Every structure is written in structure tokens, then in C-alpha cells.
């Protein structure tokens with residue numbers, strides 16, 4: 001089984017009929033015609049899920065979440081209660097951002113994000129794993145060091161920079177991480193590099209990683225990112241559906 005089948009297979013079905021929580025998820029048993037995305041604008045995981053849904057041209061009902069006041073219907077659908085959460089019309093719940101990306105692109109991939117110009121989907125997933133694992137680990141301990149005991153933010157910054165240095169090497173060869181056009185890995189990773197850059201923008205701009213800087217600037221200027229960062233009010237049960245439209 002290929003990695004992509006693996007990813008799209010990891011779904012937690014929510015049985016709608018006899019389950020009060022999923023009735024809530026579907027908002028009082030009204031037929032759900034579109035997937036529902038629980039999202040938080042500034043969350044890098046939610047950002048990448050939204051961008052993949054846009055790239056796949058899939059409209060979803062967007063429910064903007066405030067993390068300190070999560071809706072019960074989201075917790076019922078996904079008790080781990082992290083954003084993003086996608087609830088499909090058949091009750092299937094996908095609550096990992098990368099799986100939402102891969103699911104959306106498996107539905108429709110007009111920009112060929114799953115088929116990079118150079119390398120393979122598995123190569124992209126390996127690079128994304130490095131981002132979601134070690135890079136995120138160091139980013140958190142650099143950016144949010146007060147939340148941890150006994151961490152030296154400078155040390156974690158240096159370790160994160162080693163990973164950025166490797167990205168810079170890739171980006172010196174191709175305009176994007178896997179060739180001359182953007183693909184899954186670019187949009188899965190860039191929101192985290194953005195967080196790193198914003199932690200100390202002056203220091204980021206002074207780094208010798210000119211290719212990462214150019215790549216991030218292109219990403220921030222992209223229509224897709226702009227569209228994905230549109231602001232929405234917090235969702236409350238009973239609100240009229242807000243459709244996050246691809247076009």
C-alpha cells in the first residue's frame with residue numbers, strides 16, 4: 001500500500017444514527033451537504049489544511065474556533081480537540097492536517113501538488129515529517145520558551161536553523177522544494193517557517209538563507225495564502241453556515 005493510500009485510509013468514522021455527539025456535529029440533524037472544517041486562522045496546521053482545500057477547489061463550511069472556547073460539536077467529533085478537524089457529509093472525521101491535505105488533493109489535484117516535478121510523494125512526506133517533528137520541536141522551544149522548563153531558546157533557534165539551512169540547499173537548486181513549481185511540501189512546511197521568521201523578523205532577514213527568504217516571501221505574497229488568511233468571526237452553534245469558497 002502506498003503512503004498516500006495509507007494517509008487517506010486513516011479516518012475515524014463517526015456513526016451518525018444513534019450517536020448524540022455526531023448529531024451535534026451535524027448541527028441538530030440537518031442534512032450536511034458540505035464538509036465542515038473547524039479551523040483557527042493563525043494555526044499553521046489549519047492554514048495548510050485550508051490551502052489544500054483551496055488548491056483542490058473544494059468548498060467547505062468553515063467554523064472558526066477560539067482555542068480557549070472550543071465548540072462541543074468539534075470535541076465530540078474529535079476528542080483530541082486540535083484544529084483543524086474536517087467532518088465529511090458521511091460523518092467521517094479527519095483530524096490531522098496532513099491527512100486533510102492529502103484527502104482533499106486525492107479528491108481533486110488540478111495543481112498537481114501530489115505529483116511534484118522532482119522527487120515523489122513519499123519524498124515530500126519525509127520532508128514534511130522532518131518539519132512536523134524536529135523543526136516544530138525546536139520552533140516551539142525557541143518561540144514559546146517560557147512554556148517549557150529549562151530550555152535555552154538560542155540553542156533551539158540554532159537547531160531549527162540547521163534544518164532551514166538544508167531547506168535553503170534544496171531551494172538553491174529549484175525554485176520550490178521539489179522542482180520549479182510548488183507542491184504539497186511547500187504549502188505544508190511554509191506556515192511553520194513563517195512562524196519561525198515572525199519570531200524575530202530582523203534576525204530572520206539577516207540570516208544567510210537567501211533562498212528560504214525568497215521562497216517564504218513568494219509564499220506570503222501568493223493568492224492562495226492571502227485567500228486562506230481571510231478573517232472570520234468565531235463560530236457559534238446555530239450560526240448561518242459560512243462557506244469557505246475555493247473560487
Ligand SMILES: N[C@@H](CCC(=O)N[C@@H](CS)C(=O)NCC(=O)O)C(=O)O
Nearest residue numbers: 043044045067082083084096097098
Ligand atoms: N498534528 C495535528 C496538530 C494540530 C495542532 O496542534 N493544532 C493546535 C493549534 S495550532 C491546537 O489545536 N492545539 C490545541 C489547543 O491549543 O488547545 C495536526 O496536524 O492537525
